Amino acid sequence: xxxxxxxxxxERRGPPGARLPPAPGSASAAAFTLIEAxxxxxVAALLTAVIASALIGSLRAENSARLQQRAGNxxxxxxxxxxLTPEAQPALTNLPPDWDSxxxxxxxxxxxxxxxxxxxxxxxxxxxxxxxxxYRQEQPLPPK
Numbered sequence: 234x235x236x237x238x239x240x241x242x243x244e245r246r247g248p249p250g251a252r253l254p255p256a257p258g259s260a261s262a263a264a265f266t267l268i269e270a271x272x273x274x275x276v277a278a279l280l281t282a283v284i285a286s287a288l289i290g291s292l293r294a295e296n297s298a299r300l301q302q303r304a305g306n307x308x309x310x311x312x313x314x315x316x317l318t319p320e321a322q323p324a325l326t327n328l329p330p331d332w333d334s335x336x337x338x339x340x341x342x343x344x345x346x347x348x349x350x351x352x353x354x355x356x357x358x359x360x361x362x363x364x365x366x367x368y369r370q371e372q373p374l375p376p377k
Contacts, residue, residue: 304365
């Protein structure tokens with residue numbers, strides 16, 4: 234088979250040890266097949282989706298941490314106001330306009346075990362499901 238290869242084509246020869254480029258139309262030609270291109274696009278899309286998901290998750294966590302920090306500061310201000318005045322409403326007048334609040338008076342127990350609580354709830358208007366509460370036990374009123 235000096236003049237022909239295994240498929241009838243002439244053999245390609247060069248200097249000893251030299252690498253020759255593959256012949257056009259051979260199976261080892263340096264080109265992507267359609268399947269390889271589709272797989273590369275699928276892997277790129279998958280990586281993009283994973284990175285976007287992680288980025289969105291970290292942004293949500295950062296926003297939630299910022300809201301919790303702000304709520305803690307606001308509750309501390311409300312608690313100081315409650316310490317200075319017995320009424321809860323004046324303590325809530327300094328809330329920012331993007332926050333809302335409610336105050337409830339709660340009785341717990343019965344008879345001599347009756348306990349009175351003032352419950353102050355605050356929440357950001359952007360996330361009304363995120364409610365922060367402050368509970369203050371009140372002194373019972375003397376019996377009449």
